[in-house]
Amino acid sequence: MNHKNFLGYIFLFFSFYSFGCNAIPFPEVSSKEHYRVKSPDAEVDAVLMKSDGGATTSVSYNLFILPKGASSRELPLEHSRLIADNAEGLRITWIENKILEIDCKSARIFRFSNFWQSKEVQDYRYIVEIRISPNCHL
Numbered sequence: 001m002n003h004k005n006f007l008g009y010i011f012l013f014f015s016f017y018s019f020g021c022n023a024i025p026f027p028e029v030s031s032k033e034h035y036r037v038k039s040p041d042a043e044v045d046a047v048l049m050k051s052d053g054g055a056t057t058s059v060s061y062n063l064f065i066l067p068k069g070a071s072s073r074e075l076p077l078e079h080s081r082l083i084a085d086n087a088e089g090l091r092i093t094w095i096e097n098k099i100l101e102i103d104c105k106s107a108r109i110f111r112f113s114n115f116w117q118s119k120e121v122q123d124y125r126y127i128v129e130i131r132i133s134p135n136c137h138l
Helices: 003-023
Strands: 028-038 044-052 060-067 082-088 091-096 099-103 105-114 127-131
Touching: 028 091, 044 091, 060 127, 105 127
Parallel strands: 099 127
Antiparallel strands: 028 044, 044 060, 060 082, 082 105, 091 099
């Protein structure tokens, strides 16, 4: 094989590769507010977001604590207090002011943080404790 043919094959390979990658659309991940629960003192909202990437992915859940009435649009994933999938019967309940409990029949938890605070709510002095129920099978 001469040098020109080799370069031609390389160009042809990358052309097909590039076309193939652009021709196969990646599914759009839709994320929407599954439900929102206001804290008993009405200072913050616990928001459970549900994300679905389509048939080849599992449904995932993200838990955010937000100042009361704040929008759940375009929340940064690094602010999520919980990331889980394969969740069955997942629900969140305020036990009392500043104590939130996560309950489920089963779930696969990838990330969890047991507290939340924000400059926007009492300048970091309002601290929410987040618990996972002992009934939740991981």
